[in-house]
Amino acid sequence: MHKNILIIGATSAIAQATIRLYAEQNANLYLLGRNLEQLETIAADAKIRGANQAVFSALDVTEYETHESVLNEVFEKFITLDTILIAHGTLPDQAACEQSVAVTLQELNTNALSTISLLTLLANRLQTQQSGCIAVISSVAGDRGRQSNYVYGAAKGMVSIFLQGLRNRLMPYHVHVLDIKPGFVDTPMTAEFKKGPLWAQPEQIAKSIINAIEKRKNTLYTPVFWAGIMFIIRHVPEVIFKRLKL
Amino acid sequence: MKLSGWGRYPQIEITPLKPAHTPAVQSMIAAQANSSLGLSGLVARGLGRSYGDSALANTLITTQYLDHFLAFDEETGILHCASGVSFAEILKVFVPKGWFLPVTPGTQFVTVGGAIASDVHGKNHHLDGSFSAHLINLKLMVASGEILECSATQHRELFLATCGGMGLTGIILEASFQMLAIESAYIQETTWKTHNLAETLVLFDEFQKTTYSVAWIDCLSTGKQLGRSLLMLGEHAKKEDLAEGLGEGLQTAKTGKLSIPIDMPNAVLNSHSVKAFNSLYYNKIRQKQTQRQVHYAPFFYPLDSLQNWNRLYGKNGFIQYQFVLPKSSGLEGLTKILSKIAESKRGSFLAVLKAFGKGNDNYLSFPVEGYTLALDFKIDSTLFAFLNELDSIVLDYSGRLYLTKDARMSEATFKQSYPLWEQFQKVRAQYGAEKRFNSLQSQRLGL
Numbered sequence: 260m261h262k263n264i265l266i267i268g269a270t271s272a273i274a275q276a277t278i279r280l281y282a283e284q285n286a287n288l289y290l291l292g293r294n295l296e297q298l299e300t301i302a303a304d305a306k307i308r309g310a311n312q313a314v315f316s317a318l319d320v321t322e323y324e325t326h327e328s329v330l331n332e333v334f335e336k337f338i339t340l341d342t343i344l345i346a347h348g349t350l351p352d353q354a355a356c357e358q359s360v361a362v363t364l365q366e367l368n369t370n371a372l373s374t375i376s377l378l379t380l381l382a383n384r385l386q387t388q389q390s391g392c393i394a395v396i397s398s399v400a401g402d403r404g405r406q407s408n409y410v411y412g413a414a415k416g417m418v419s420i421f422l423q424g425l426r427n428r429l430m431p432y433h434v435h436v437l438d439i440k441p442g443f444v445d446t447p448m449t450a451e452f453k454k455g456p457l458w459a460q461p462e463q464i465a466k467s468i469i470n471a472i473e474k475r476k477n478t479l480y481t482p483v484f485w486a487g488i489m490f491i492i493r494h495v496p497e498v499i500f501k502r503l504k505l
Numbered sequence: 506m507k508l509s510g511w512g513r514y515p516q517i518e519i520t521p522l523k524p525a526h527t528p529a530v531q532s533m534i535a536a537q538a539n540s541s542l543g544l545s546g547l548v549a550r551g552l553g554r555s556y557g558d559s560a561l562a563n564t565l566i567t568t569q570y571l572d573h574f575l576a577f578d579e580e581t582g583i584l585h586c587a588s589g590v591s592f593a594e595i596l597k598v599f600v601p602k603g604w605f606l607p608v609t610p611g612t613q614f615v616t617v618g619g620a621i622a623s624d625v626h627g628k629n630h631h632l633d634g635s636f637s638a639h640l641i642n643l644k645l646m647v648a649s650g651e652i653l654e655c656s657a658t659q660h661r662e663l664f665l666a667t668c669g670g671m672g673l674t675g676i677i678l679e680a681s682f683q684m685l686a687i688e689s690a691y692i693q694e695t696t697w698k699t700h701n702l703a704e705t706l707v708l709f710d711e712f713q714k715t716t717y718s719v720a721w722i723d724c725l726s727t728g729k730q731l732g733r734s735l736l737m738l739g740e741h742a743k744k745e746d747l748a749e750g751l752g753e754g755l756q757t758a759k760t761g762k763l764s765i766p767i768d769m770p771n772a773v774l775n776s777h778s779v780k781a782f783n784s785l786y787y788n789k790i791r792q793k794q795t796q797r798q799v800h801y802a803p804f805f806y807p808l809d810s811l812q813n814w815n816r817l818y819g820k821n822g823f824i825q826y827q828f829v830l831p832k833s834s835g836l837e838g839l840t841k842i843l844s845k846i847a848e849s850k851r852g853s854f855l856a857v858l859k860a861f862g863k864g865n866d867n868y869l870s871f872p873v874e875g876y877t878l879a880l881d882f883k884i885d886s887t888l889f890a891f892l893n894e895l896d897s898i899v900l901d902y903s904g905r906l907y908l909t910k911d912a913r914m915s916e917a918t919f920k921q922s923y924p925l926w927e928q929f930q931k932v933r934a935q936y937g938a939e940k941r942f943n944s945l946q947s948q949r950l951g952l
Contacts, residue, residue, distance in 0.1 A: 304573035
């Protein structure tokens with residue numbers, strides 16, 4: 260049987276690496292993203308690597324009014340979905356956010372509200388279907404607010420809490436909800452950062468995502484050492500934490 | 506970050522640009538033209554496996570994310586892919602489908618773009634030519650940002666300049682090339698043990714109809730044994746000839762886990778250890794001739810299983826010195842050079858000899874009909890002076906050095922041995938590449 264997989268934000272580096280792994284498993288892939296030309300390339304690549312089907316269409320996640328019709332088309336094509344991966348996102352310029360309400364709200368839109376809109380629609384579909392997995396890429400940044408990127412952190416934290424509720428709600432319907440929290444990943448989104456030993460490659464993240472989906476994990480810190488780092492970060496008392504330059 | 510070629514010399518401090526798609530390449534080229542760095546050079550970089558300074562510049566555009574397969578025709582075996590796709594990826598996906606690379610260098614960790622820019626050759630050069638002989642066409646982004654399709658018939662001069670052109674004409678974005686149909690992932694290998702150089706060259710001639718041939722030379726043996734070798738010949742094994750237990754026969758290789766974690770201390774590699782290694786290697790084969798079936802990975806890529814093997818030569822890095830001499834002067838010239846190396850006691854772990862077939866029309870492609878020898882030398886304070894002496898012997902015999910391995914030859918040596926360099930420059934000027942696409946190497950060579 261070919262698995263039916265929906266990828267939202269399919270041009271992101273982690274999504275692309277995951278698509279390649281599913282292609283090797285001969286899955287049916289439905290790819291959504293903003294850039295049609297890039298999606299066409301990614302779909303062609305997936306088919307050559309073994310995808311049984313690789314269809315794509317355009318979705319701008321910030322255009323909420325289109326969500327329902329685009330997702331209707333997905334379900335018309337595939338009827339049921341085995342896995343949904345939501346991978347879209349941007350990395351806000353924290354300093355710019357601090358100077359502009361508009362920029363801050365826009366980032367919250369892209370990184371949180373759009374995901375919540377999609378999840379609301381998808382959750383009902385999977386509840387009816389009574390099977391499947393919803394996997395969403397949030398971030399370790401969502402675990403605690405820090406001065407260096409709290410707008411991003413707030414958005415990702417909102418998504419994580421939403422997912423907790425969704426997991427709780429969908430549990431009786433056999434729907435699995437996975438919250439993926441990557442640390443630093445070397446992708447075009449983080450091109451400007453100086454890379455060190457904590458940085459991971461998208462291929463590594465993709466492998467751990469597929470593994471976590473198969474094992475029906477609830478939360479995935481990836482690479483795994485981030486679970487330890489974030490455990491400490493979450494447990495530093497606020498009286499101390501507020502003085503740290505993080 | 507610190508970046509270098511595979512030989513780890515020279516090193517520069519640079520953060521490469523990593524475009525996620527073609528329009529990003531376009532805007533990076535445009536931005537570079539408008540910046541103060543504009544005149545000091547931009548060049549594309551793939552996996553960084555050229556040895557010297559050819560993929561180093563003030564602005565580097567890596568093709569890391571331009572790594573998609575675009576189309577494959579199962580009938581004809583023509584593959585169309587982006588330039589950042591690696592040979593390793595191609596093998597992983599296509600060997601199980603019964604297809605192999607038409608030409609491959611000694612490592613699978615090169616990109617298609619790099620293979621074109623270096624116009625790489627393999628163990629089948631004497632029959633099949635270099636990589637560009639199998640290209641249907643390529644797409645090149647030139648200085649204006651325009652994308653031109655080039656082939657032996659479209660924009661022919663630009664094609665001749667780009668294949669083997671070390672990235673100096675623009676950014677190679679995509680290519681289509683002919684793959685080779687295979688029945689199994691295995692190679693039927695025959696190894697001949699020879700007593701000296703003359704015998705090795707005779708055997709190359711005798712087996713010129715064999716698809717793959719290459720010789721490993723014990724470069725520290727002298728006198729009557731000068732140039733004693735193990736000559737390895739190979740043919741793709743046919744399905745019916747496969748030994749039992751090899752399954753369907755189209756399995757890909759597992760990548761090696763062994764790695765050299767640190768720089769070797771300088772003392773480890775000296776004339777005694779190299780001599781011992783060479784002697785052991787030569788004597789591991791007892792008979793005059795042996796045969797075996799071997800997976801393509803150890804046959805083509807013996808060093809790929811040892812990650813970071815370039816660290817063996819210590820923190821100062823090494824030079825891989827690869828030259829070619831025309832066939833007529835091969836024995837004499839090689840004898841002279843090998844004697845000089847043996848005398849200097851600068852042994853190389855692996856000295857690889859290969860007979861080239863006819864060269865091609867590309868302006869800067871390395872191969873000419875004759876013999877090519879590649880040697881690794883650890884860098885020390887006297888190496889470059891020694892290599893200059895070797896250069897003059899190579900020039901005396903009308904030979905040349907491989908640009909992909911070069912980190913130090915002089916402008917004069919280059920211009921004397923690559924007589925079409927002026928035509929190359931003319932084409933670059935015509936497409937506005939001269940002042941835009943430059944590497945440390947092109948600047949050193951006066952291009």
